[in-house]
Amino acid sequence: MSTIDYSKPxxxxxxxxxxxxxxxxHKLVSLGFSEEKLLPASLExxxxxxxxxxxxxxxxxxxxxxxxxxxxxxxxETKENxxxxxxxxxxxxxxxxxxx
Numbered sequence: 615m616s617t618i619d620y621s622k623p624x625x626x627x628x629x630x631x632x633x634x635x636x637x638x639x640h641k642l643v644s645l646g647f648s649e650e651k652l653l654p655a656s657l658e659x660x661x662x663x664x665x666x667x668x669x670x671x672x673x674x675x676x677x678x679x680x681x682x683x684x685x686x687x688x689x690x691e692t693k694e695n696x697x698x699x700x701x702x703x704x705x706x707x708x709x710x711x712x713x714x
Contacts, residue, residue, distance in 0.1 A: 618645075618646075618666075618681070618708060618709065620645070620646040620647050620648065621648065621651070622651065622664065622665050622666055623651045623652075623653055623661060623662075623665045623666070624642060624647055624651055624652050624653065624665070624666040624667070624668050624681070625653050625654075625655040625660070625661045625665065625666070625667045625668070626638050626639070626652060626653065626654055626655055626668050626669075627655045627667060627668070627669040627670065627700065628669075628670045628676075629669075629670060629673035629674070629676075631670060631674075631676065634670050634676060634713075635654070637713060638652075638668055638670060638679055638713075639652050641679055641711055641713065642668055642679075645711070652668075655667070655700060656698075656699070657698030657699060657700070658698060658699055659699055660684065660687055660699045660700055660702065660703050661684050661703075662684065662687075663684050663685065663686060663687065664683065664684065665683075665684050666681055666682065666683055666684070666708075667681070667682045667683075667684060667700070667703070667705060668680070668681050669681075669682070670713070671710075676713055677712065677713055677714070678710050678711060678712050678713055679710070679711050679712075679713060680707060680709075680710050681707070681708050681709040681710070681711070682705035682706060682707050682708065683705060683706055683708050684703050684704070684705055685703075685704045685705055685706050686703065686704035687702055687703055687704070688702040688703070688704070689702070
């Protein structure tokens with residue numbers, strides 16, 4: 615398990631379930647992340663190497679949040695991929711926390 619740097623940005627992926635954004639933010643702030651560093655993920659652009667991704671999981675009936683660290687970014691086309699730019703990141707899982 616990696617040491618978490620709570621000062622780094624965290625990109626939030628909720629798979630279209632906008633109602634989960636506040637829940638994710640509350641969970642992450644309670645862990646020590648700064649609310650100003652919690653950013654909605656964009657399909658056009660990923661975060662940077664060393665930043666984090668917090669993803670509601672599983673996509674349609676989320677029961678937990680998976681926190682990953684971005685370890686690399688591949689350069690390739692994302693036009694046809696529903697994950698957009700995020701399909702091009704390499705990452706390592708650093709934590710799982712329950713949503714409830």
